[in-house]
Amino acid sequence: MSETPHHSDDVQVHLKEVQHLLARQKLVEGLVHRQDSPKHELVETIVHKQHLAELAERLEKLHPADIAYILEALPLDERVIVWDLVKAERDGEILIEVSDAVRESLIETMDQAELVAAAEQLDADELADLAPDLPSQVMEDVYLGMDAEEREQLRAAMSYPEDSVGALMDFEMVTVREDVTLEVVLRYLRLFDELPDHTDQLMVVDRKDRLRGVLPIGRLLINDPEVEVGKIMLTEHLTLEPGDGADDAAKAFERYDLVSAPVVDTHYRLMGRLTVAAVLDFVREQSEAELLSQAGLKEEEDIFAPVFDSIKNRWRWLATNLVTAFIASRVIGAFEGSISKLVALAALMPIVAGIGGNSGNQTITMIVRAIAMGQVSEEHGRRLFRKEIGVSLFNGLVWGGLLGLIAWALYGDWRLGVVMTAAMTLNLLLAACMGVAIPLTMLRLGKDPALGSSVLITACTDSGGFFIFLGLATFFLL
């Protein structure tokens, strides 16, 4: 029986306890290494075993999600110790809960038989999540041990792309017929040992398993037991198809405050259901992925990953930025003659380029978010251009004007100040135009506007900023 959490931050307490037990453990190992006499070793081994037993007992009481959390927060060596202590029959449910990167590190420590045993504990939809990380031999063994219905569910769950409803749905639900009374339904439910999690509605199906409606549990409870299901079931409700985007489904769950929704095939046959638990996980994972990709991290990193895993995760972004930085550098190179005549330009040019990048990123972030919410489409282009040009003209004249005054004061040349102000304003205008044009163009081309927008606009405002500033200076000052 696993311990149910009482407070929302209990898991932090559990983590601290495990870390404390592991630290004592290490202390013991340290003693063993220092004192080499066999007698000491024996004593220490006993103490060592006691500590491990204490740790195992502690772990046994924890919720699988809490153990997953602890495993993620531990460095590799300690993680392996804890993983070995977890009872084998819980391996499956814990592997489902940990992050991809940590899951890999756990699977590496398990042999064929252990993996098969762990996989066999899982429902078809859970197994589908785990399958890509398992050796194919393991999957074959597990597949052989399944019945026909489970095989069909596994096949279905694995056949849909990662961000679709089909990949997130599960198959546990209660179905009833529309021509029975609530009394019969209530008696039927008493036959269950427990209802599936998130059963807020029963699915009403006909003989061919086609969805006829849903019966919210609330309606079942408030109505007279003599009433027939068909009389009070809902026929107007959200129905998903497995090919629907998980993102759209998540937004529907948010808008209509749903707990579960039926998933049907093209013939309206009931296939499974989507629950708010899967939606909540999806929303969190998606927002994490967006935050990481903004900084050029390909995926969530195991924070204690070996150095080379990190390098692999990050190199693409660095390489891209190196190319754009190199282009900007060649733009400056074209003006080396001007810089050697007026070296102040070298000191002032990064300001023009940098502020353009910041401003452009503000514009593009706002528009990408609005596109993601489905609230901006191509026809809004002109209106958005007008607004962003207004904002950047104002900022260019105010902040650019201020910097112009400072440049004048620093270098005693009012013409340099004017060039500075003009360059700032022009680069902010460039940033505004690109900030609107890039995401709208991506949208028109059917690409995800969130991907690479930030690199692209920084490349424009860097090279553009250097070109505008050095070009104006060359033309007017030299």
Added chain:
Amino acid sequence: MSETPHHSDDVQVHLKEVQHLLARQKLVEGLVHRQDSPKHELVETIVHKQHLAELAERLEKLHPADIAYILEALPLDERVIVWDLVKAERDGEILIEVSDAVRESLIETMDQAELVAAAEQLDADELADLAPDLPSQVMEDVYLGMDAEEREQLRAAMSYPEDSVGALMDFEMVTVREDVTLEVVLRYLRLFDELPDHTDQLMVVDRKDRLRGVLPIGRLLINDPEVEVGKIMLTEHLTLEPGDGADDAAKAFERYDLVSAPVVDTHYRLMGRLTVAAVLDFVREQSEAELLSQAGLKEEEDIFAPVFDSIKNRWRWLATNLVTAFIASRVIGAFEGSISKLVALAALMPIVAGIGGNSGNQTITMIVRAIAMGQVSEEHGRRLFRKEIGVSLFNGLVWGGLLGLIAWALYGDWRLGVVMTAAMTLNLLLAACMGVAIPLTMLRLGKDPALGSSVLITACTDSGGFFIFLGLATFFLL
């Protein structure tokens, strides 16, 4: 009776329909302006009215969340037309659903009486969300119309900070006593017209309203009606307090797949409950806020906001970046003598600074995410330093070496290539150290590591990169 959505992207269809009706509307107005004869005007006014009636009819069938979505996606003038057509008795529930920025624009169009009427439709917890946006005179009127229990609930909901459980909880729940049988509970529930949304468990309380346990609906349904509530209720379950962080509560909901959780005061008296719907909204809002703040946007912007609202939302970030860019510019200014002797330095220096910034942001993002998940604490500092230094040494030597070769080829001076490689490596090391040190220091000081980390590290790698590269060049090349 509002139309229930059938498909997850139905709302997009609704939006297109409303936009289409509005466009026809505009066309009519255009005709009226062009043809000034009174007879024409009369005809057009009738057509105009027909269109508005059609639009109003369309809106009446929509879910309030869908109307909110449509209002957000419309430019100001069209938004006001649609808002005027929405039936007054739905104003309250729609105001709750729209984003803060759009809510302001809607409230501006309403008079005192309309606002009071809208506010009076809401539950105490919803009213608490709306209260900060309402004129104080409106709130006074609404308050006078409430009974004592509602006033107490409103006071409670408004007394907790925005990111706490208290601010997200609601007060609708079903309570039962532990000494009654399930049969009695079932009969009691049949007295309700409907159960509150998200009633997945009944709260079991004693005479003094102290929480004794929870009775999951599933247990109510599968057990014999003769059994007493006390026998099958759960006493081990998650209990929240209103002062708990909403973020911790959200993580608990995700980990344990909860639908609702009771909220109690320090005497264990039942105050309210938190539902997964509130959690899902919170998670989405929080991740939006993080994405926006990464780009220096203070809050979600009404995409069609007037120019000055946008400027206010964005100026702080631009001002901060201006200061850091100015400091970097003065670092370059200190080496103007070196640049005038070897102007290639001006072209190469932005590469060193820029790549340092990218690399530092990768490090800091990863660590900030891990801290947010509670998986990194101060004692991991040394381990993280070692890993990040390894990554940046590798990247510095490989990418820096490549750039060194290019610099040699471009400028025909191998010593310049060596300086380039060395500067890249040193700046990446600086980025790694700062990327670990900044968030861990913020954590130690009890500050949110997500705030401002990115600006801070870019400031370090910009000024640091210029200093390292120009300093090395001055020392070894001149």
